[in-house]
Amino acid sequence: MNERRCTDTIEHFVVSAKQMAAIEQRMFKAGMPVAALMEKVSGLITEKIMELYPLTVVSKIGVMVGPGHNGGDALVVARELYLKGYEVKLYRPLVKGKELTQAHYDYAISLRIPVSQAIEGLSECEVIIDGLFGFGMTRSLTGDLAAAVGAINHWSIPVISIDLPSGLDTDTGEVLGSAIEADYTFCLGLWKRAFFQDRSLPYLGKVELINFGIPLADVKAVLGEKEVIKTMSESVARSFLPLPRPLVTHKYKQGHLLIIAGSRQYAGGVILTGLGARGSGVGMVSIAAPTSLKSMLVTHLPEAIIMDCAETESVFGRGGIAELPTKAMEWDNYDAIVIGPGLTLEARLILPLVLEATTPLIIDADALNTIAQSDPMTALKSRSETTILTPHPGEFKRLFPQLVTETNDFITRTQIASEQTETTILLKGARSIIAGEGETWVIPESTPALARGGSGDVLAGLLGGLIAQSDRENISAASLTATAAVWHAQTGIIASKVHSDLGVDAFTLTQYLSRWIVSAS
Numbered sequence: 267m268n269e270r271r272c273t274d275t276i277e278h279f280v281v282s283a284k285q286m287a288a289i290e291q292r293m294f295k296a297g298m299p300v301a302a303l304m305e306k307v308s309g310l311i312t313e314k315i316m317e318l319y320p321l322t323v324v325s326k327i328g329v330m331v332g333p334g335h336n337g338g339d340a341l342v343v344a345r346e347l348y349l350k351g352y353e354v355k356l357y358r359p360l361v362k363g364k365e366l367t368q369a370h371y372d373y374a375i376s377l378r379i380p381v382s383q384a385i386e387g388l389s390e391c392e393v394i395i396d397g398l399f400g401f402g403m404t405r406s407l408t409g410d411l412a413a414a415v416g417a418i419n420h421w422s423i424p425v426i427s428i429d430l431p432s433g434l435d436t437d438t439g440e441v442l443g444s445a446i447e448a449d450y451t452f453c454l455g456l457w458k459r460a461f462f463q464d465r466s467l468p469y470l471g472k473v474e475l476i477n478f479g480i481p482l483a484d485v486k487a488v489l490g491e492k493e494v495i496k497t498m499s500e501s502v503a504r505s506f507l508p509l510p511r512p513l514v515t516h517k518y519k520q521g522h523l524l525i526i527a528g529s530r531q532y533a534g535g536v537i538l539t540g541l542g543a544r545g546s547g548v549g550m551v552s553i554a555a556p557t558s559l560k561s562m563l564v565t566h567l568p569e570a571i572i573m574d575c576a577e578t579e580s581v582f583g584r585g586g587i588a589e590l591p592t593k594a595m596e597w598d599n600y601d602a603i604v605i606g607p608g609l610t611l612e613a614r615l616i617l618p619l620v621l622e623a624t625t626p627l628i629i630d631a632d633a634l635n636t637i638a639q640s641d642p643m644t645a646l647k648s649r650s651e652t653t654i655l656t657p658h659p660g661e662f663k664r665l666f667p668q669l670v671t672e673t674n675d676f677i678t679r680t681q682i683a684s685e686q687t688e689t690t691i692l693l694k695g696a697r698s699i700i701a702g703e704g705e706t707w708v709i710p711e712s713t714p715a716l717a718r719g720g721s722g723d724v725l726a727g728l729l730g731g732l733i734a735q736s737d738r739e740n741i742s743a744a745s746l747t748a749t750a751a752v753w754h755a756q757t758g759i760i761a762s763k764v765h766s767d768l769g770v771d772a773f774t775l776t777q778y779l780s781r782w783i784v785s786a787s
């Protein structure tokens with residue numbers, strides 16, 4: 267196994283609340299004292315807080331204390347900060363608590379750490395620590411709890427959440443009643459699923475995993491083989507890139523990608539897909555597009571072979587592909603095919619033929635919308651080669667409306683859709699999710715600079731080029747898809763540092779694709 271490809275470390279696993287509780291229980295059963303673990307975890311959190319807000323800069327810290335062990339962690343942090351010289355003030359909206367939490371509370375009182383009876387008592391603090399609830403939160407926040415969260419969100423005091431912002435569902439990231447909008451969240455031990463659900467991002471702030479030494483064996487024992495979700499880190503993504511080129515090679519050995527895209531109505535998408543493919547380093551790009559786009563494509567992608575296709579003449583004048591030339595359908599000539607960007611729903615005329623291709627196929631945009639109009643399961647399950655779908659949430663809903671009603675969890679949705687269609691699915695978003703062949707990957711970092719027309723077209727071309735270049739003997743389609751998603755996201759981050767979030771149009775994005783490769787060396 268390529269060492270850089272090792273995802274068998276604590277930082278890569280993503281768990282649910284139920285799994286986290288089971289993992290902790292195994293540790294406690296094996297003899298780790300609960301109180302000792304709480305001290306260890308809270309010591310690490312205290313160090314982080316002191317790095318962020320040294321005593322020379324900040325002195326007044328408010329601590330919100332909940333009834334469970336999240337509150338216990340908060341009390342240990344409060345005590346340590348107090349002993350270091352910070353002015354600490356507690357607020358504890360619920361009087362009852364778990365035994366260990368109560369013990370820490372009693373000790374804090376004995377040290378004369380002040381307690382405010384109302385949330386307003388914390389309004390003069392310079393930092394607030396949110397230790398109301400962690401992964402044990404089961405019910406919606408109401409009454410004093412909801413009022414406290416509302417007040418904190420209203421003030422402009424920085425908030426640090428312990429484990430996750432109180433009020434967020436640990437698995438789906440949904441707001442249960444109301445939720446803390448944190449500036450920092452220190453996720454304890456293992457990443458929780460909520461960190462990879464788009465809806466929770468506005469509440470998380472900057473995130474960091476506090477690794478407190480959970481044994482890998484306990485994680486594996488609880489997750490088994492089937493329930494593993496992993497983050498695709500930059501270093502692991504790099505390990506899935508094509509191997510360094512041999513000195514003696516030629517263009518067709520470096521992958522041949524066929525792009526089937528474009529219409530008179532949507533002419534630009536095919537260019538962006540071609541530029542995404544160019545950025546992947548693929549040896550050869552062929553493009554099948556409506557005939558009236560030919561001269562434009564030659565101008566923008568002089569290296570590509572353009573196969574012009576007869577156009578449809580619908581009443582709307584969309585000028586879609588009416589028919590594919592025979593040359594385009596010599597599927598064995600290609601190492602991968604991308605179909606979709608800008609096709610319009612007239613894709614229905616060619617899609618059934620393309621689905622029969624015995625070549626890895628990436629289906630995007632209007633090709634997905636076209637499949638959604640028929641019976642997606644039947645159309646996709648009949649394919650013999652690798653199939654990758656790259657929907658954004660709107661396209662996903664059109665394809666799998668029932669799944670969207672059945673589950674609020676974006677990760678579960680993607681996994682079920684992949685199983686049902688026997689495809690690899692990339693559900694695009696602020697945090698994209700990939701499921702295929704039993705693997706699930708989440709992408710830990712991206713930028714809203716990518717929320718821009720055409721950036722998905724770039725990704726489709728990049729992914730197609732990557733698949734075309736890979737020998738795929740030991741690399742799954744899901745790993746390669748996640749690699750392309752990391753490459754795309756990191757390129758967005760690099761480009762936005764130069765051009766700002768407003769400056770990363772899809773064309774500009776393509777100009778930075780090779781920078782991510784270079785940035786590793």
Ligand SMILES: NC(=O)C1=CN([C@@H]2O[C@H](COP(=O)(O)OP(=O)(O)OC[C@H]3O[C@@H](n4cnc5c(N)ncnc54)[C@H](O)[C@@H]3O)[C@@H](O)[C@H]2O)[C@@H](O)CC1
Pocket residue numbers: 290300301303304305307332333334335336337339360364398399400401402403404405406407408411428429430454455
């Ligand atoms: N045992 C330890 O020392 C460790 C503790 N950790 C901390 O422990 C936390 C989990 O602790 P718990 O399992 O006690 O869970 P929480 O601290 O999240 O709170 C659960 C408690 O709150 C109550 N509750 C849930 N929803 C409520 C609502 N809406 N209104 C009022 N009460 C509500 C529950 O009945 C339960 O008593 C983690 O998030 C983390 O902060 C671990 O991360 C690390 C190890």
Ligand SMILES: Nc1ncnc2c1ncn2[C@@H]1O[C@H](COP(=O)(O)OP(=O)(O)O)[C@@H](O)[C@H]1O
Pocket residue numbers: 631658694695696697698712713714715716717718719720721722723724725754
């Ligand atoms: N807020 C965001 N943060 C990070 N990435 C985003 C965000 N919004 C969109 N993206 C990314 O931008 C791309 C948009 O793709 P898509 O919706 O298909 O656009 P288009 O069809 O215009 O090309 C996806 O890769 C998605 O993950």
Ligand SMILES: [K+]
Pocket residue numbers: 336396397398399400427428429430431432
């Ligand atoms: K919390």
